[in-house]
Amino acid sequence: MAAITRQASGAAVLPPPSGRAGLGGTLRSEFTKIRSVRSTWWTLLVLFVISVGIGAAISAGVAANWSHTSASDRATFDATQVSIAGLFFLGQLVIVVLGAIVITSEYSTGMIRTSLTAMPRRATVYAAKAMVFAAVAVVVTLVTAFIAFFLGQAILTSTHESATLSQPNVLRAVIGGALYVTLCGLFAFAAGTIFRHTAATITSVIGLLFVIPILAHLLPSNWYDDIARWLPSSTGDAISVVVGPGPDHLFSPWGQFAVFAVYTAILLVVGGILFRKRDA
Amino acid sequence: MIEVRGLSKRYGDKIAVNNLSFDVLPGKVTGFLGPNGAGKTTTMRLMLDLDYADAGGVTIDGKRYHTLANPMREVGALLDAKAVHGGRSAYNHLLCLAQTNNLPKSRVKEVLELVGLTEVARKRTKGFSLGMGQRLGIAATLLGDPKILMFDEPVNGLDPEGILWIRNLMKALANEGRTVFVSSHLMSEMEHTADHLIVIGRGQLLADCTMDEFIARSSGQTVRVATPQPEVLAKAVTEAGGSAVAGTGGALIVSGLIAAQVGDLAFEHGVRLHELTVVRASLEAAFMELTADSVEYRAEGQGVQGPQGTQGLPGPGPAREQVAAHEQFSGEGRA
Numbered sequence: 001m002a003a004i005t006r007q008a009s010g011a012a013v014l015p016p017p018s019g020r021a022g023l024g025g026t027l028r029s030e031f032t033k034i035r036s037v038r039s040t041w042w043t044l045l046v047l048f049v050i051s052v053g054i055g056a057a058i059s060a061g062v063a064a065n066w067s068h069t070s071a072s073d074r075a076t077f078d079a080t081q082v083s084i085a086g087l088f089f090l091g092q093l094v095i096v097v098l099g100a101i102v103i104t105s106e107y108s109t110g111m112i113r114t115s116l117t118a119m120p121r122r123a124t125v126y127a128a129k130a131m132v133f134a135a136v137a138v139v140v141t142l143v144t145a146f147i148a149f150f151l152g153q154a155i156l157t158s159t160h161e162s163a164t165l166s167q168p169n170v171l172r173a174v175i176g177g178a179l180y181v182t183l184c185g186l187f188a189f190a191a192g193t194i195f196r197h198t199a200a201t202i203t204s205v206i207g208l209l210f211v212i213p214i215l216a217h218l219l220p221s222n223w224y225d226d227i228a229r230w231l232p233s234s235t236g237d238a239i240s241v242v243v244g245p246g247p248d249h250l251f252s253p254w255g256q257f258a259v260f261a262v263y264t265a266i267l268l269v270v271g272g273i274l275f276r277k278r279d280a
Numbered sequence: 281m282i283e284v285r286g287l288s289k290r291y292g293d294k295i296a297v298n299n300l301s302f303d304v305l306p307g308k309v310t311g312f313l314g315p316n317g318a319g320k321t322t323t324m325r326l327m328l329d330l331d332y333a334d335a336g337g338v339t340i341d342g343k344r345y346h347t348l349a350n351p352m353r354e355v356g357a358l359l360d361a362k363a364v365h366g367g368r369s370a371y372n373h374l375l376c377l378a379q380t381n382n383l384p385k386s387r388v389k390e391v392l393e394l395v396g397l398t399e400v401a402r403k404r405t406k407g408f409s410l411g412m413g414q415r416l417g418i419a420a421t422l423l424g425d426p427k428i429l430m431f432d433e434p435v436n437g438l439d440p441e442g443i444l445w446i447r448n449l450m451k452a453l454a455n456e457g458r459t460v461f462v463s464s465h466l467m468s469e470m471e472h473t474a475d476h477l478i479v480i481g482r483g484q485l486l487a488d489c490t491m492d493e494f495i496a497r498s499s500g501q502t503v504r505v506a507t508p509q510p511e512v513l514a515k516a517v518t519e520a521g522g523s524a525v526a527g528t529g530g531a532l533i534v535s536g537l538i539a540a541q542v543g544d545l546a547f548e549h550g551v552r553l554h555e556l557t558v559v560r561a562s563l564e565a566a567f568m569e570l571t572a573d574s575v576e577y578r579a580e581g582q583g584v585q586g587p588q589g590t591q592g593l594p595g596p597g598p599a600r601e602q603v604a605a606h607e608q609f610s611g612e613g614r615a
Contacts, residue, residue, distance in 0.1 A: 012390060014383070014425040021381045030378035036372035037365060110363030113330055114420065117357050119345035119380040120329045167447040279331040 026128040032186045034132055039101060044136075047087075047094040049145050054086030055148035059155040061280055066159045078243040080173045083152020084145055088236050089176055090185040091144065096205050098187035102133045104198040113280055130189060130268065137185045138203050141178035149174050169242045169253075176239035176253060180260070184209060187232070187264045192215040193271035209233050225249035235260040282327065282428065282461065286336030289322055289483075296322040298483040299336065304461045306427070309454045311474030311491075313553045313567060319465040319483035321359065326430050328357055340428065352381040357430040361413045365424040366406025370397055370416050373405060378423050391419040411442045418449070425572030428459040435469060447473050467567035480570040485532055495563065503534040503542050506555035516545045531555065 034040050059082055062069075069077070106112040119125050149163075156162040163170050187209075192201040213233040216224055229233050229250050237247060238256035250256050282304040289297040297319040304310045312318050327333040327338045329346040337344065340354055348354045364373055374388045392398050400408070405416060414434065431450070435443045450473055454460045455505055464470055470477065470491075476496050479487035485556040487494065505524075507513050510532050514524040522536035534542050539558050546553050 012425075014353070014387065016380070017350040017353050019382070021351065024382050025382045029376045032372060032376040032379060033365075034369070036369065036376070037367040039367065105365060109365045110360060111365045112363075113325075113359060113375065114363045115380075116330055117328050117359070118377040118420075120348075120351055120353055122346075277332075279325075 008150070021119060022121075022126060023124050026124050027132060029129045030120070030125075033237075034102060034173045037105075039105070040136075043094055043098040043101075045142050047091050047098075048147075050089040050094065050189065051087035051144045052148045052151060054090060055152045056086075056155060057084055058082050059152040063158050072133065074161065075260040077159075077161055078241065079153060079156050079159075079161050080149065080170050080242040081240045083149045083156070083163075084174060084177050084240060087141065087148055087181055088240055090235070091141065092181045092209065093139070093206065095181050096188040097183035097202055098268070099133060099137070099185035099261040100201040100205065101198055103129060103189055103192040104196060104201055107196040107200060116280050118189045122271065126193070126272050126275045130186065132188055134182060134186055137182040138178065141181045142175065145174045145178040145181075158253060160211060164241065173242045175242050176257060177236075178234050180239055180257065183235070183257075183260055183264050185259075188265060190267035190271035191262065193275050194267075206233055211234060229256065230259065234262055250268055281344075281351075281376070281459065282340060283339045284323070284327070284336075285338070287323065287326055287333055287338060288335040289319075289331060289333050296483055297326065297333075300483065300485055301336070301481065302485060302488050303479050304428075304459055304478075305476070306459040307454060307457050307509065308475035309450050309460045310476040310478060311463060311470035311472050312461060312474060312478050312480070312533045313467065313470060314463075314465065314480040314486075314573075315571050316465050318480045318571070320465075321432055323480070323485075324357070324359055324430060324461075324463065327430065328355070328389065330359075347603070350381045350424065352383065352424030352426060354376070354424075354426055355428045355430060356426040358417040358421050358434060359430075361410075361417035364405050364413070364416065367404055369402050369404055370408075370419075371401040373416065373424060374420055377420055381424055383423055387423055391422045394422060395419040395566055410437050411439060414438060416440065418446070429453055429461070430461075431462045433465070435464075443469075454573055467564045471563055477569070479570060481573070481575070483501070485568050494566070501542040502559040503530050503537065503539045504555060505534055505542055505546075505557050506531045507546070507551055507553050509551045512549055513542075513546060513551045515549070516549045517542065520545055533559070 059079075062077070062082060066074075100173055106115060115125060116122060149165075153162040153164070165171050165174070184205075188201060191205050192198070195201045197203070204236045209232055216227060216231060219227075226249075228247070235248055235256045238250045239249075239253040241253070251259065283298055284304075287297050287300040288295075288339070291565060300323060311324070317453050326333050327340075327345065329344065343350060345355065370392065370514055371388060374391065375385065378385070378388050389398070389401075392401050395418055395496070397412065397415055397419060400412065405413065408416065411592070417479050418431075425541075429450075432612070434446050434450075438446070450462060454475070462470075462473070475493050476490050477487060478485070483515055504511060504527060505570065506529070510526070510530065512522075514532060517524040517532075517534050517537060520537060520541065522534055522541075524532045524534045527533040537545075539556055541576075545551075546556075
């Protein structure tokens, strides 16, 4: 035991601290956290494969069937939307899962208590967590969106209707699509902070983003047209449309994006307040 | 130094900590004792701003925990060794903690070495044994080379070797001039480690004294006397300032007088003695006696009668006894 005693005493003395623990270190810490668990890599891989794969599959189906496609269908065909449809329809499901577990796994494992003991300034922890997740999500969804777009357009070449980034609204749809999916993730992150429970968070966010729009469609169409622009999910419908004027019961693509951004911001603020006020 | 002042916390309608005040001083191991549910963990959570107090507060060298410039440089706390993400490697777990306080990466390797986890540093912690998890938790507390260390029930579930390791580590840390604050629900764990004791029960302070004081107050001065003339001796003892109550087997249990005094009294009053025994209550028994009324969960019909010695403790009843003990320890405990 003498050896251990010596070890305990023998821990090298650290140089005196310079400065104050703050956002910089906490951002590095949160990045270490997100990259050091397998679930992050698995979810992001699934996001990429599903998004690119489904975009490619739909594009290939369209291309194979092009000779049988009617002129009217050809006129409204949106090559951009088709190529990134995978990211929209399933990618957002996956990012919701990642956004939720980034925070809820801290509660389910108890890690939150260790995290907040190391850095007790909770606003800093919350901000760093949200920023790191948003940064990772933006990078991955942008890369995914562009790869899905280019792959889809390559497959659609034979239709002579494939899109290029220089065409109007195409870049907006690709980038906007990635940003919309990122927002879905942040929305789930905020909800996860409020619920502190993975299953509760994922179920409620998916209910809000996917199930409510389906139910809304069951309403009389004039009612639906009145409320559609206020549904979070309508952002995805608006921002991905390149061909045609877009649904007239919705705001402009970025206007529709702003609606969801405001919802997400409100939820993030509520989550932040609860994160600070509640016992950990 | 940790200063706890008027600390109170309730969860729902359950009072967890009630107007608690004490200091934890550097250079020694302070044992934080109390039965399960006494409020030890709550107190520690409040110290670390994990939970917020309803009244009162805690300062660490004069500051609230969350305002410390570099918290890990001031306090290393281990409340629950299982509070880690099992999917993360030991190295990455410590790294993400170190980064929050801008501690160098080299420090992570150093503390891993210190607790003997270097070989499993890259392994995910979900495969760790209880002892390895505890070592990882302790490594985390040492990252910032802190002046104050706080451990909640650190030896729970550990094998004897692990227990010894932690005990020696705590002593070594205190010898280096650090403040070591360690909780336990077992007196026996503190007996050879703690220099100072803070005892709580049902969220309230029961004792705040040095270990030596606790021993002195709890284990001396009880004499078991067997005599055919108990009435005469009891009267003599009372007149001499002691007290005598009936013990088992018709014996008298005398407190407030030492054995020699009781023998002399018997001689002076011509009382025949068949037995004269010094009964030392164990620390465990004294602790149980002290906390008897504040035990939260107890098996039905099972009192606090210790196996040995407890029954020899004098006093009219557990309730009165506890009040007396409270006055004794918290009243005169510390200057």
